[in-house]
Amino acid sequence: MRKLLLASALLVLPALSVYAADNPWVGTWKLDLAKSNFTGDTFTYTQAEKGLFHFSDGSAISYDFGIDGKEYPTPLGYTDIWTAGGNNSWDTVVKLKGTIVDNVHRQLSADGKTLTITETGTKPDGSSFHDEEVYNRVGKGQGLIGKWKSSKVNISAPNTFLVAAPAEGVLRWEIPEYKETVKGKSDGSDLPIAGPTVPEGLTISIKMLADKKLTYTVKMSGKPISVAIQTLSSDGKTMTEVDWSPGKESEKSTAVYLKQ
Numbered sequence: 001m002r003k004l005l006l007a008s009a010l011l012v013l014p015a016l017s018v019y020a021a022d023n024p025w026v027g028t029w030k031l032d033l034a035k036s037n038f039t040g041d042t043f044t045y046t047q048a049e050k051g052l053f054h055f056s057d058g059s060a061i062s063y064d065f066g067i068d069g070k071e072y073p074t075p076l077g078y079t080d081i082w083t084a085g086g087n088n089s090w091d092t093v094v095k096l097k098g099t100i101v102d103n104v105h106r107q108l109s110a111d112g113k114t115l116t117i118t119e120t121g122t123k124p125d126g127s128s129f130h131d132e133e134v135y136n137r138v139g140k141g142q143g144l145i146g147k148w149k150s151s152k153v154n155i156s157a158p159n160t161f162l163v164a165a166p167a168e169g170v171l172r173w174e175i176p177e178y179k180e181t182v183k184g185k186s187d188g189s190d191l192p193i194a195g196p197t198v199p200e201g202l203t204i205s206i207k208m209l210a211d212k213k214l215t216y217t218v219k220m221s222g223k224p225i226s227v228a229i230q231t232l233s234s235d236g237k238t239m240t241e242v243d244w245s246p247g248k249e250s251e252k253s254t255a256v257y258l259k260q
Contacts, residue, residue: 023165024212024236028260030160035256038153042251045144053144059245060225071095076220077199088112090144101197108144113137115148124179124196129156160260190219212236 041057048054048064056062065072067082067090074080078094078101085091085105094102105118119131133155135148162174172183180195182204190203201221208214212232217224228243239257 023171024232025239026163026165026171028160028162029239029257030260032256032258033155036254038155038253038255039150040251041245041248041253042138042147042149044147047145057245057248059247060220060223061245075223076225077201088143096197096199106144112142115144123177125177127177131155186214190222 043055043057046054046056052064052066054062054064061075063072063074065080065082067084069081069083071079071081078096081093081095083091085107088108088110090106092104092106093100094104100121102119102121105120107116107118108114109116113136115135115137117133117135120129122128131154132152133150134152136151138147138149140146160176162176164172164174166172166183170183170185172181174181175195178195178197180193180198182191182193184191186206186208188205188207190205193202193204199220203219203222204216205219206214206216209229212234213229215227215229218226218228224246226243226245228241230239230241232239237259239259241255241257242252243255244252
């Protein structure tokens with residue numbers, strides 16, 4: 001779901017034994033979409049038993065669903081409701097604890113080679129989002145069935161996130177648009193992510209590799225779903241993050257953030 005609101009691309013919470021004034025990670029960071037690259041990821045739809053379909057991202061996310069207006073649970077704690085939206089199109093309502101958090105429209109091109117996915121909704125702060133991703137068919141397939149690879153991404157990602165140091169050795173991370181927060185130390189322990197659109201069981205563990213380099217793993221109910229490495233530039237004004245799904249190291253995405 002929208003890269004899990006880009007959680008795997010925005011989680012910055014290193015804990016250093018220095019105060020905020022000396023901590024290069026502390027401050028306000030803004031995503032530079034022009035310098036970032038979120039294309040190249042793949043997923044597949046296959047036919048499942050009893051008329052259902054099966055989705056797999058080739059890593060941790062895999063589940064069955066029907067295009068019948070019923071609710072189907074996903075491994076990320078959300079439920080999907082699929083309906084046919086017309087000729088070669090499908091609509092999905094995504095819910096969390098009964099509340100709609102995302103509306104998805106999938107449109108297949110006339111030649112069956114391109115799948116455009118449009119997502120719309122309202123963020124917890126009241127602002128709206130409108131995202132569009134274009135996928136190209138890889139190999140053979142018909143309708144939804146087949147393997148798809150992203151070629152174009154236009155997302156209204158969380159533009160800004162904040163890192164603060166409320167105490168020595170402890171930092172607090174926040175995405176204001178989604179009212180999401182994380183607080184803790186980088187000792188490798190699982191830290192819960194809090195927020196109105198965050199499913200239960202979503203955690204992050206962080207480890208510092210150097211003063212300006214860290215790695216983290218996002219988990220759902222203890223199962224890794226995303227791994228990343230973040231590196232600060234020598235002047236501390238740019239942060240580059242490379243992330244991937246476990247087992248899909250060849251499909252890495254890159255996000256670049258500028259310190260405000």
